[in-house]
Amino acid sequence: MHNTGYIIKFVLIMTTIVAVVLASLSSGLKSVHDKNEAIYNKKAILGAIAGSAGIDMAKVSDDDVLAIFKDNIEQVVVDYEGNILTPEKVTALGYMGGKAENVDMAKEIKKAEKDRVLPVYIYSGDTEKLYVLTVRGKGLWDEIWGNIAMKSDLNTIAGVAFDHKGETPGLGAEIKDNPGFYNQFAGKKIFKEDGTYVSVDVVKGGAKDLVHDVDGISGATITADGVADMMYKGLNLYRPYITTIKQ
Amino acid sequence: MAEVKELVVKKGSAIGFGKEEKKLLTDPLNDNNPITVQVLGICSALAVTTGMKNAFVMAVAVIAVTALSNFTVSLLRNAIPKQVRMIVQLVIIAFLVTIVELTLKAVSYDSYKQLSVFIGLIITNCIVMGRLEAYAMGNTPYKSLLDGIGNGMGYGIILLIVAAIREFFGKGSLWNYKIIGNTSDFLINTTESTMMGWYANNNLMVLFPSAMFVIAVLIWAHRAWNNKLIDVS
Numbered sequence: 001m002h003n004t005g006y007i008i009k010f011v012l013i014m015t016t017i018v019a020v021v022l023a024s025l026s027s028g029l030k031s032v033h034d035k036n037e038a039i040y041n042k043k044a045i046l047g048a049i050a051g052s053a054g055i056d057m058a059k060v061s062d063d064d065v066l067a068i069f070k071d072n073i074e075q076v077v078v079d080y081e082g083n084i085l086t087p088e089k090v091t092a093l094g095y096m097g098g099k100a101e102n103v104d105m106a107k108e109i110k111k112a113e114k115d116r117v118l119p120v121y122i123y124s125g126d127t128e129k130l131y132v133l134t135v136r137g138k139g140l141w142d143e144i145w146g147n148i149a150m151k152s153d154l155n156t157i158a159g160v161a162f163d164h165k166g167e168t169p170g171l172g173a174e175i176k177d178n179p180g181f182y183n184q185f186a187g188k189k190i191f192k193e194d195g196t197y198v199s200v201d202v203v204k205g206g207a208k209d210l211v212h213d214v215d216g217i218s219g220a221t222i223t224a225d226g227v228a229d230m231m232y233k234g235l236n237l238y239r240p241y242i243t244t245i246k247q
Numbered sequence: 248m249a250e251v252k253e254l255v256v257k258k259g260s261a262i263g264f265g266k267e268e269k270k271l272l273t274d275p276l277n278d279n280n281p282i283t284v285q286v287l288g289i290c291s292a293l294a295v296t297t298g299m300k301n302a303f304v305m306a307v308a309v310i311a312v313t314a315l316s317n318f319t320v321s322l323l324r325n326a327i328p329k330q331v332r333m334i335v336q337l338v339i340i341a342f343l344v345t346i347v348e349l350t351l352k353a354v355s356y357d358s359y360k361q362l363s364v365f366i367g368l369i370i371t372n373c374i375v376m377g378r379l380e381a382y383a384m385g386n387t388p389y390k391s392l393l394d395g396i397g398n399g400m401g402y403g404i405i406l407l408i409v410a411a412i413r414e415f416f417g418k419g420s421l422w423n424y425k426i427i428g429n430t431s432d433f434l435i436n437t438t439e440s441t442m443m444g445w446y447a448n449n450n451l452m453v454l455f456p457s458a459m460f461v462i463a464v465l466i467w468a469h470r471a472w473n474n475k476l477i478d479v480s
Contacts, residue, residue: 002328010328014335018342025346029353036356169297170417170453179430219450 039065041101045073045121045132047161048149051186053125074122075100080114082240093117105136105145118237121147128152131245135234140222142166144175144230148185154242157200160185162227172223184214190235197239199232262389271393275401282405282462283469284476287373292406293458295365299422302410304358305365306403308347310396312369313378316340317395320379321388336379337370344369374402409461417452 002010039062046065050057055068077085077100087098095102100119108116121132129152136145142165149158160182162175174181188200189211198212202224207213216224281287288309295305319339320327327335348366352359359366369375378398383391415421419428427435427446437446451457470476 002330007328007331010326011331011335014338018338022342022345022349025349029349032353033349036352040356040360168454170450 038101042066042069044161044163045147048132048147048159049123049130050159050161051183052130052149052151052158053123053127069101072123072125074124076120076122077103078118078120078238078241080116080118080237080240082242082244085117090117103134105134106143109136109143113237116237118241120238120241123149130158133235133238135230137226137230137234139164139167139175139226140172140220141168144223144226146227146230146234148231148235150190154245155189155191157185157188157190159183164223167223168220171217171220174217174220175223175227178217181214181217188212188214197236199235200228201232202228268390268393271390272397272400275394275397276404277473278475280401280405280469281374281377281398282402283466285374285377286466287377288402289462291365291368291372292402292409292462293455295362296406296410296413296458296461297417297453298414299407299410301358301361302406303403304351304355305362306399306406308351308362308366309369309372309374309402310399311347312340312343312372313375313399313402314392314395315343316375317378317383317391318388319343321383321386321391324384327384332384333376333380336376340375340379341370374398405462405465408465409458412461413452413457416449417457419448 077090090098103119123130131150133148144164146162151158167173203213204216382394425433
């Protein structure tokens, strides 16, 4: 049996060592962690334009991702009225760096609609310009989000990439994993011919309107409805910006 | 008392690799497997076995934690105050798991994202603490290290078997290499006219309950195959 003084000394020394080692390791690796996280998020954006821009996501390396972002992608942040915000204004909102990639959509979704700022990524490659818009909403269990790439007419979808926090694997998680689902979005239009906004609907039992609908996922109706709702509300916020660009 | 004396003599032996050391490594793989025999660490075995790649990363992480925590606790076994030994063990495990997590986040961010909370939950994996209490507190660092590696491997091998079964029947692939499925990416494309789409992936295999069935069947098969495990009582 050890006496109480020894126990206290032992615990104090041990916890100090553990704390110092972990703290230094964590701060030492922080730059690597930040870089990895940034690349992960950038890959999600590239995933939306991969099909149209001819990028093979399976082969693209971390350096390629950074190079594409540096050379081909222009980042802007717009407000609810469609005005482009200066980096200073975005920084003032608490997003260090002031670029679109610094905007935290999880925080924005909690604000009132007219206070939100929205990231836009404009890709200019060999072909036409592509606009990547970011949307976020609710699935069955937790948040879902996606990057929607629009063609330069800002009406036709060029590609999408969804992700989720905790949808059921094999069912709701198919929005991210199943190309059969997300590839349907390419070529769909978010405006009707007379200009009314309809977004893209995910229809249970099969798409009827081939221009504005996609098929749902069996067994994942709520997640699929969440996707439709997220697309409708999310893209709706970008409409003032879309109108400005079209003019 | 004679037994105790014998143990003291054995402890004095130099670091080598004899029959006893080999047993430390191989016993947990079969006769004393942490999952199929001791039925420990089931929770993470259910969660991370949807794909072989994740299961492999998880297995490596657990091997690292069991081996290093066994080693560290064994080094400190005479210094650790008995009254607070469990909390001290827990701090050491949590320390090592955090190191594993930080390393994984730096080395393979995709795996880190996919394994998410389950790396952190190695702390609560019963195998780790079970080995500390049952072995490392009473044996030399070298043997404890081997015991840790052995038990980590015993856990890992079951994880890989379960993951292989679940990934093959659930997604039609092994280690993300597509084998059978309904698009042209797969080695065997079931939508081709000669195949007539007779095969569909079993979605249940991707969900957690299937891991229960697979592990239960594995335990059954293991006991049927290994005579030593038959319960005679």
